[in-house]
């Protein structure tokens with residue numbers, strides 16, 4: 189099957205066409221600056237990227253341009269839209285309604301509209317992507333894959349916030365968790381790569397990218413994760429604060445004469461390693477080189493980031509009463525050997541040892557712990573598009 193994977197943001201859209209039989213990516217790219225001016229990046233497998241500047245007032249023009257590029261006589265990968273067998277959509281928030289991916293139908297669209305309040309920046313954009321694809325590709329089956337779904341197996345003790353229970357019952361305020369497609373994919377890949385039985389395993393996945401979260405996975409099911417009602421909770425991130433005392437919102441609001449939304453804007457966009465480094469950068473490459481040049485703010489920002497990952501891993505080892513494997517993934521997790529080494533240096537007490545040579549390998553699944561390490565530590569590149577493609581095919585084949 190040829191599956192078009194769509195990941196629609198508010199002003200951008202990422203796409204891939206994957207042959208589900210071979211799992212080869214036939215073409216991929218993104219549309220940027222939708223509603224502003226418009227830029228299409230298209231890349232057929234084996235060829236260079238093509239960049240086209242063109243007006244994209246809405247997601248409809250953007251998706252139409254993607255579909256045209258896919259059918260282009262010279263660089264396209266399909267002759268007509270009839271060759272697209274299915275579309276898999278990334279959807280950020282599925283609330284409590286979706287514990288796994290599901291076929292897009294009127295009921296799902298209604299449920300997504302209901303969940304939109306929980307992810308006001310993301311779900312409306314995801315819904316637009318679904319609607320435009322339905323309009324431009326009528327009759328093509330579509331599947332929604334939720335960032336929250338994998339975490340729906342968390343027990344109440346992990347997902348309930350200790351606030352009056354009626355706010356959970358009335359408004360759905362609880363921990364949902366995000367990056368679920370990645371945590372699910374990486375935990376399965378880790379077990380497969382290490383030759384472990386997923387159904388008898390305790391795995392911690394550290395998805396460390398610009399957004400970052402850790403999850404605890406027992407027998408293939410998520411039992412806890414660090415993000416919450418929204419993706420602002422948990423670890424220190426690129427520009428997000430992660431957990432802070434909730435009183436900070438009122439305290440800072442009074443100092444800066446801002447309302448709660450104004451403070452949340454700071455916690456989302458101006459905090460994390462970016463805020464700690466006085467706005468130097470949210471990119472770990474910049475921070476590492478600044479720290480190497482003696483910039484103390486950059487050094488401390490990196491230390492705070494690593495420390496939060498350490499304490500979260502420690503908490504999840506306790507929650508699971510042990511751990512068999514720890515996997516690192518996403519931009520920082522896959523590429524930053526120094527951070528991995530620093531994080532893991534806090535677990536030598538339990539017999540974890542990192543092999544420096546293996547820790548330097550990039551771009552593939554690799555076990556970075558020594559053979560005599562008590563727990564296997566790996567780098568497992570995530571592939572959310574492939575995970576969405578696999579789910580789409582599995583749901584449609586029933």
Ligand code: AMP
Pocket residue numbers: 396397398399426470471472473518519520523524
């Ligand atoms: P992601 O959100 O998964 O795309 O991750 C993006 C982040 O990964 C960037 O902001 C960088 O901080 C980080 N990153 C990417 N490449 C490297 C690298 N070679 N070394 C350290 N960090 C990296």
